[in-house]
Amino acid sequence: MNSTKTYNPQQCADSYLAQALRRIGASEAMEHLLQASYREIKFELPLIRKDGSLAVFHGYRVQHNHSRGPFKGGIRYHPSVNWEHSHALASIMTWKTALVDIPFGGAKGGIDCDPCALSSSELETLTKRFIIKLGPLVGPDQDILAPDMGTNAQTMAWLYDAYSQGEGDEPAVVTGKPVGLGGSYGRAEATGRGVAMVAAWAAQAEKLNLTGATVAIQGFGNVGSCAARFLAERGAKVVAISDVRGGVYSGDGFDIETIVHSKEAEEKSASALELARKGEAISNEELLTLEVDLLIPAAVGGVLHENNADQVKARLIVEGGNLPTTCEAAEIFRDRGIPVAPDILANAGGVTVSYFEWAQNLQRYRWERETVHQRLEKTLKKAWDNVRKKAEEDSLSYREAAYVIATGRVKHAIELRGF
Numbered sequence: 512m513n514s515t516k517t518y519n520p521q522q523c524a525d526s527y528l529a530q531a532l533r534r535i536g537a538s539e540a541m542e543h544l545l546q547a548s549y550r551e552i553k554f555e556l557p558l559i560r561k562d563g564s565l566a567v568f569h570g571y572r573v574q575h576n577h578s579r580g581p582f583k584g585g586i587r588y589h590p591s592v593n594w595e596h597s598h599a600l601a602s603i604m605t606w607k608t609a610l611v612d613i614p615f616g617g618a619k620g621g622i623d624c625d626p627c628a629l630s631s632s633e634l635e636t637l638t639k640r641f642i643i644k645l646g647p648l649v650g651p652d653q654d655i656l657a658p659d660m661g662t663n664a665q666t667m668a669w670l671y672d673a674y675s676q677g678e679g680d681e682p683a684v685v686t687g688k689p690v691g692l693g694g695s696y697g698r699a700e701a702t703g704r705g706v707a708m709v710a711a712w713a714a715q716a717e718k719l720n721l722t723g724a725t726v727a728i729q730g731f732g733n734v735g736s737c738a739a740r741f742l743a744e745r746g747a748k749v750v751a752i753s754d755v756r757g758g759v760y761s762g763d764g765f766d767i768e769t770i771v772h773s774k775e776a777e778e779k780s781a782s783a784l785e786l787a788r789k790g791e792a793i794s795n796e797e798l799l800t801l802e803v804d805l806l807i808p809a810a811v812g813g814v815l816h817e818n819n820a821d822q823v824k825a826r827l828i829v830e831g832g833n834l835p836t837t838c839e840a841a842e843i844f845r846d847r848g849i850p851v852a853p854d855i856l857a858n859a860g861g862v863t864v865s866y867f868e869w870a871q872n873l874q875r876y877r878w879e880r881e882t883v884h885q886r887l888e889k890t891l892k893k894a895w896d897n898v899r900k901k902a903e904e905d906s907l908s909y910r911e912a913a914y915v916i917a918t919g920r921v922k923h924a925i926e927l928r929g930f
């Protein structure tokens with residue numbers, strides 16, 4: 512579905528970084544420092560499968576930068592997880608937390624497994640071993656874990672439990688936990704909620720009326736489905752959705768609430784696509800080039816690349832997923848005048864509410880749901896206003912402006928701390 516053979520997430524992240532550092536006048540030595548990770552951890556994860564066979568998976572955690580606060584970022588369970596992906600995703604966490612101005616650095620990692628092919632008890636064992644192997648390198652003041660692709664609130668509960676066995680009860684080591692176990696109201700849907708907010712502000716800036724605007728969303732997991740719900744609430748018409756198997760299209764728009772809240776979906780006995788039965792089958796590649804107002808890639812990286820960017824017909828792209836656009840495609844969109852709200856802004860709602868969860872855990876005090884929503888909106892709006900202003904003042908794309916702001920803040924923090 513994408514140019515995975517040529518997609519190099521690290522090259523992509525480094526290229527966005529290098530452009531920004533040139534703009535802020537950083538030295539080559541500073542560029543080297545900001546590209547490199549602080550620490551990279553890789554380990555074997557043996558697992559005796561239900562049938563008695565031995566499987567060996569690999570765990571990764573890349574701690575990229577902690578100049579502005581403890582390392583922070585998600586854990587991904589997907590066969591594609593490797594050092595290269597973890598490093599690229601960790602570095603963009605550093606820029607994301609800096610852009611929304613929360614007191615964290617950046618990290619990422621995960622396990623190279625297909626979670627759908629493992630039983631719940633196998634996943635629990637693997638997850639608990641993962642955090643035990645990380646030992647003292649994680650903790651509420653060291654590195655705070657969170658969900659990403661293939662992981663969820665249950666995974667976070669297992670991580671919390673395993674960490675607390677050795678360290679005493681410590682919910683702040685991981686965010687995105689179930690609300691009944693120290694999780695924050697609003698974290699589960701925060702990323703998609705933030706995507707919808709940024710989409711609304713960007714649409715307004717680009718003179719695109721969101722009411723009745725057509726939307727195509729690639730990936731209908733946590734981020735994609737929540738973005739769909741909140742955009743539908745704002746009057747947009749979600750005409751295409753997809754999962755790993757492919758997509759569905761309906762010119763009339765899908766009833767997102769029904770799909771998301773249907774009994775089958777909750778029981779996970781049917782995919783979103785099976786539930787959207789009235790749709791016409793399309794491929795994931797076709798979804799990206801539909802004639803829509805708004806395109807939201809909310810699955811894997813590198814799906815918008817040099818071979819399809821010319822065919823994209825959307826008027827606005829909002830990056831729900833991480834690194835969905837290669838640097839070549841970003842240039843094509845820039846030349847074609849298609850605005851892109853970049854991942855480090857558009858999907859920063861998740862880590863923002865993770866910060867709120869961490870703060871609540873440290874205070875041992877739960878905030879009201881409304882407080883979380885209001886503070887999320889305030890944080891993202893400030894970041895959006897800064898990005899828009901910088902883009903206008905310096906004739907930059909939204910991504911270029913976001914990187915200039917974020918990298919400038921991290922560089923400043925490093926300089927203040929000293930070497």
Ligand SMILES: NC(=O)C1=CN([C@@H]2O[C@H](COP(=O)(O)OP(=O)(O)OC[C@H]3O[C@@H](n4cnc5c(N)ncnc54)[C@H](OP(=O)(O)O)[C@@H]3O)[C@@H](O)[C@H]2O)C=CC1
Nearest residue numbers: 659660661702730731732733734754755810832833858861
């Ligand atoms: N969860 C979060 O809070 C945050 C997530 N993100 C990013 O958002 C993206 C999605 O994450 P999230 O929603 O949490 O993950 P989920 O695992 O909840 O959902 C992923 C979705 O993408 C689909 N998918 C997987 N592979 C492909 C593919 N090759 N082509 C098309 N669709 C595919 C999955 O289909 P199926 O279910 O059939 O496998 C599923 O619908 C990732 O890039 C992640 O890094 C960013 C910020 C925060």
Ligand SMILES: O=C(O)CCC(=O)C(=O)O
Nearest residue numbers: 584585657659861862865
């Ligand atoms: O909530 C978090 O801490 C991190 C979420 C994440 O992994 C991301 O923003 O890509």
